[in-house]
Amino acid sequence: MLPELGHFALILAMLLAALQGFFGIAGPALGKDRWAAAVTPAVAGQFVMIATAMACLIASFIGNDFSVLYVAENSNSALPLFYRVSALWGAHEGSLLLWIFLLSCWTVAVAIGVARLPRQFAARVLGVLGVVSLGFLLFTLATSNPFLRLDPAAPDGRDLNPLLQDPGLAVHPPILYTGYVGFAVAFAFACAAMLEGRLDQAWARWTRPWTTSAWAFLTVGISLGSWWSYYELGWGGYWFWDPVENASFMPWLVGTALIHSLAVTDKRGLFKSWTLLLAILAFSLSLLGTFLVRSGVLQSVHSFAADPRRGIFILAFLIVMIGGSLTLYAWRAPKLKSQAGFEFGARESFLLFNNILLVIACGTVFAGEMAPMISDALGLGALSVGTPYFNPTFALSMLPLLALLAVGVHANWKRGKLGDHTRVMVITLVVAAVLAIGMIYGIYSHGKILSPVGATLGLWIILTSLVDPIDRWRRKLTLSRAVLGMAVAHIGLGLLVVSLTAVESFTEERDVAMAIGDRASLGGFDFQFRGVSPAEGANYDGQRGTVVVSRAGQQLAVMYPAKRNYWVAKTDTTEAAIEMHGGSNVFVALGEDLGAGKWSLRFQIRPLVNFVWLGAGIMALGGALAASDRRYRTAKQVAAQTAPAAAPGGATPVGAGAE
Amino acid sequence: MARFLIPLGVFVALAIVLGVAIKHSPDKENIASPLIGKPTPQFALPDLSEPSKTITTNDLKGHWYVLNVWGTWCVTCRAEHPMLLEAARQGIVPIIGLNWRDDDDEARAWLNKLGNPYALVIVDREGRTAIDLGIYKAPESFLVNPQGVIVYKQVGEITPEVWQKEFVARIKGTTAGKS
Numbered sequence: 001m002l003p004e005l006g007h008f009a010l011i012l013a014m015l016l017a018a019l020q021g022f023f024g025i026a027g028p029a030l031g032k033d034r035w036a037a038a039v040t041p042a043v044a045g046q047f048v049m050i051a052t053a054m055a056c057l058i059a060s061f062i063g064n065d066f067s068v069l070y071v072a073e074n075s076n077s078a079l080p081l082f083y084r085v086s087a088l089w090g091a092h093e094g095s096l097l098l099w100i101f102l103l104s105c106w107t108v109a110v111a112i113g114v115a116r117l118p119r120q121f122a123a124r125v126l127g128v129l130g131v132v133s134l135g136f137l138l139f140t141l142a143t144s145n146p147f148l149r150l151d152p153a154a155p156d157g158r159d160l161n162p163l164l165q166d167p168g169l170a171v172h173p174p175i176l177y178t179g180y181v182g183f184a185v186a187f188a189f190a191c192a193a194m195l196e197g198r199l200d201q202a203w204a205r206w207t208r209p210w211t212t213s214a215w216a217f218l219t220v221g222i223s224l225g226s227w228w229s230y231y232e233l234g235w236g237g238y239w240f241w242d243p244v245e246n247a248s249f250m251p252w253l254v255g256t257a258l259i260h261s262l263a264v265t266d267k268r269g270l271f272k273s274w275t276l277l278l279a280i281l282a283f284s285l286s287l288l289g290t291f292l293v294r295s296g297v298l299q300s301v302h303s304f305a306a307d308p309r310r311g312i313f314i315l316a317f318l319i320v321m322i323g324g325s326l327t328l329y330a331w332r333a334p335k336l337k338s339q340a341g342f343e344f345g346a347r348e349s350f351l352l353f354n355n356i357l358l359v360i361a362c363g364t365v366f367a368g369e370m371a372p373m374i375s376d377a378l379g380l381g382a383l384s385v386g387t388p389y390f391n392p393t394f395a396l397s398m399l400p401l402l403a404l405l406a407v408g409v410h411a412n413w414k415r416g417k418l419g420d421h422t423r424v425m426v427i428t429l430v431v432a433a434v435l436a437i438g439m440i441y442g443i444y445s446h447g448k449i450l451s452p453v454g455a456t457l458g459l460w461i462i463l464t465s466l467v468d469p470i471d472r473w474r475r476k477l478t479l480s481r482a483v484l485g486m487a488v489a490h491i492g493l494g495l496l497v498v499s500l501t502a503v504e505s506f507t508e509e510r511d512v513a514m515a516i517g518d519r520a521s522l523g524g525f526d527f528q529f530r531g532v533s534p535a536e537g538a539n540y541d542g543q544r545g546t547v548v549v550s551r552a553g554q555q556l557a558v559m560y561p562a563k564r565n566y567w568v569a570k571t572d573t574t575e576a577a578i579e580m581h582g583g584s585n586v587f588v589a590l591g592e593d594l595g596a597g598k599w600s601l602r603f604q605i606r607p608l609v610n611f612v613w614l615g616a617g618i619m620a621l622g623g624a625l626a627a628s629d630r631r632y633r634t635a636k637q638v639a640a641q642t643a644p645a646a647a648p649g650g651a652t653p654v655g656a657g658a659e
Numbered sequence: 660m661a662r663f664l665i666p667l668g669v670f671v672a673l674a675i676v677l678g679v680a681i682k683h684s685p686d687k688e689n690i691a692s693p694l695i696g697k698p699t700p701q702f703a704l705p706d707l708s709e710p711s712k713t714i715t716t717n718d719l720k721g722h723w724y725v726l727n728v729w730g731t732w733c734v735t736c737r738a739e740h741p742m743l744l745e746a747a748r749q750g751i752v753p754i755i756g757l758n759w760r761d762d763d764d765e766a767r768a769w770l771n772k773l774g775n776p777y778a779l780v781i782v783d784r785e786g787r788t789a790i791d792l793g794i795y796k797a798p799e800s801f802l803v804n805p806q807g808v809i810v811y812k813q814v815g816e817i818t819p820e821v822w823q824k825e826f827v828a829r830i831k832g833t834t835a836g837k838s
Contacts, residue, residue: 072734154734277666284670291677311681319674326667333663370673373680 003068006056007147013049014137016042017130024127025195028120036123043111043126046133050104054097057146061087067153070094070146076157078539086170087160093146098174100136102181107133110185110210117206124192132184135317143310168228176221176248180286182214183251186258187283190276191325194332204266204275209632211262215255216623222248223616231578238612241390246369247289250362254282257358260351267413269340270348273333274355280329284322291318345416350408354401361397365390402457402497406464409490424467432459444506451505458497465490482629489622496615499608508605515598523605525586526550532599540566545590545599549579556581561590585609694809700791707758707766707780714781716807723830725754726801728789730761731769733797739816743776746822752830753778759797760786802826
């Protein structure tokens with residue numbers, strides 16, 4: 001009964017999404033004010049219906065209802081309760097339902113947030129979100145219904161993909177999707193502005209907190225995925241330029257460009273058409289990512305569902321959404337000319353370069369992502385693009401970006417005078433270089449060509465980002481969350497760069513065949529293999545190795561790398577043992593049983609690898625801080641009262657209609 | 660003005676590429692098995708109904724047969740089962756079951772309850788033969804000719820259309836050609 005109820009709720013949600021889209025867009029266009037009034041109830045109703053559908057599917061999972069095909073294929077009665085819930089997004093159909101649910105959550109939040117904005121504009125924003133939701137609901141109901149029955153019911157389920165039976169991966173998709181879907185909000189604001197034919201600084205201020213929040217979620221989502229692949233997949237790496245990783249990374253790069261471009265539009269009323277284009281692009285790449293992962297045109301470990309029929313549907317949806325919004329852009333953007341100018345060396349010019357470099361970086365990832373597909377489509381044979389392409393091309397656009405960032409944070413708006421800050425920039429650069437060289441040659445006593453460059457740039461960014469907040473604090477000036485958030489995010493980036501440099505330069509790795517009692521050493525650590533014993537869990541059995549780690553004769557830890565065989569899904573997984581010692585990650589993975597009491601073992605020493613994720617986390621924290629600035633909340637009242645009010649942090653309140 | 664059309668132009672080009680890519684997308688379900696045109700891998704596996712008896716590749720030679728990989732844990736196998744019963748009823752070709760990583764008692768109970776389409780069921784509890792056959796997901800079915808050479812592999816469920824087009828047509832096609 002519950003699955004049918006869920007299915008029915010989903011159909012009602014689709015009808016409500018159609019109403020929301022129609023009234024939201026047609027109402028303001030035809031001047032029918034009362035149509036627009038129907039939009040908010042449609043949003044609320046749609047949310048209730050989608051939440052009902054989610055609850056029904058979760059109930060089927062918890063109750064082990066194997067008469068539901070999706071439950072039978074992705075769950076098992078031996079599965080712990082936590083994973084029976086997270087199994088909901090273990091495959092294609094449920095992932096889509098999650099996508100739709102999160103979009104609905106964002107839409108409700110937006111509906112509350114835009115309530116105080118001009119009515120026509122608010123209706124248009126919600127209308128565009130309604131169209132997005134309609135497309136995904138249609139897609140789900142037509143090609144990927146999670147509520148299909150299995151008759152006769154299966155006696156037990158096939159089990160969740162064992163790789164996904166991990167706390168890190170259980171929470172990774174919802175957070176990643178929250179970021180993906182969040183760019184729909186920026187997209188809706190952009191479309192609404194184009195439909196209105198008007199874009200002012202107030203528009204940018206309304207859009208900024210939404211975009212920054214989505215970006216922060218995406219940042220956390222991507223780093224969780226990276227963390228998971230490091231310690232669960234047991235491949236001993238944190239980023240593989242896998243097509244599915246790239247699919248989430250491209251919207252992140254453009255989203256990063258967008259939050260910077262929005263800052264310029266907000267503060268100076270410039271870059272208007274460019275900001276619109278980036279908003280469209282960020283969401284388009286999110287949709288494209290969904291297409292690439294779900295249509296099966298990509299061959300990847302991640303794309304667990306492949307169906308050409310789905311691909312054609314998503315392609316049609318892409319053509320309607322992206323094609324439609326870009327047509328709107330070609331028609332309306334030329335009218336949104338920016339009036340003001342800026343000098344070379346002003347903050348605007350640095351942010352322009354930031355945008356160009358981030359878009360180039362995204363372009364190189366995109367080219368690497370699409371090349372195999374294009375080559376295949378043109379019949380040029382199989383082409384594989386991997387790290388040897390991505391690493392250097394990506395670094396080529398990122399290194400100048402980092403240097404520009406360190407200088408650019410000191411630049412003023414409009415005026416190109418950087419001279420006042422020369423002293424501070426030189427001092428921070430020298431300190432950073434000394435620290436970097438000290439770290440590389442003092443601690444690790446060797447390095448690659450780019451190691452000093454990367455370490456210096458990372459440290460320079462950290463130091464240079466500290467200058468402004470410390471200065472304000474010493475002069476007892478207010479420090480707004482927007483400014484603080486920016487500094488925190490940049491410090492996170494600096495930390496990320498330093499740790500990436502260390503990991504890439506100083507990682508040591510060794511594969512050894514060992515019998516019980518054998519010793520091996522690597523990077524100053526000694527490892528003794530003590531044998532393998534059986535280890536059993538709720539729905540798997542496996543082997544657990546014991547390895548004693550010591551340094552300079554002193555025992556540091558006993559590590560237990562394991563292998564598991566999930567007996568329902570017939571899949572083996574590797575559970576690497578990872579420990580942190582003196583800033584380095586000691587990684588031990590249990591390989592194959594070589595017979596005669598010997599096992600293959602993989603040892604890795606990775607310095608600072610935890611700081612990669614810590615850095616990304618700090619970046620996301622910075623985003624969250626900036627998005628929560630009072631300026632974005634009080635500004636609405638300011639705009640409504642049209643009275644100049646003292647905004648915190650020295651930010652100037654900008655009236656609407658600055659065109 | 661024209662420069663604002665550039666993004667749209669780029670997107671149209673991309674949409675065309677994606678459209679072509681979908682048409683050409685390697686259908687994962689039907690990746691040609693490297694075994695097609697090759698002899699069936701050698702195996703010696705126990706008979707499910709009489710575990711003391713061992714069946715080898717050579718015992719099956721001399722006539723057409725379908726080798727169907729299944730397990731009681733496999734949901735799609737259950738969906739496929741009625742089609743196999745129908746195919747067995749037609750009596751065109753014997754279906755040999757390869758019971759993959761399963762429990763003997765459960766497998767027998769399954770066949771008793773749902774009906775047995777198999778002329779013979781061999782048991783691959785360790786999954787060694789399945790590895791030789793390149794199985795990564797059940798059900799999978801192989802069509803083997805009288806010379807013991809694999810001529811077709813079906814990954815996933817055999818539907819009535821697949822049965823007619825890929826299995827029956829191949830068997831009838833060759834026998835008709837000879838007569």
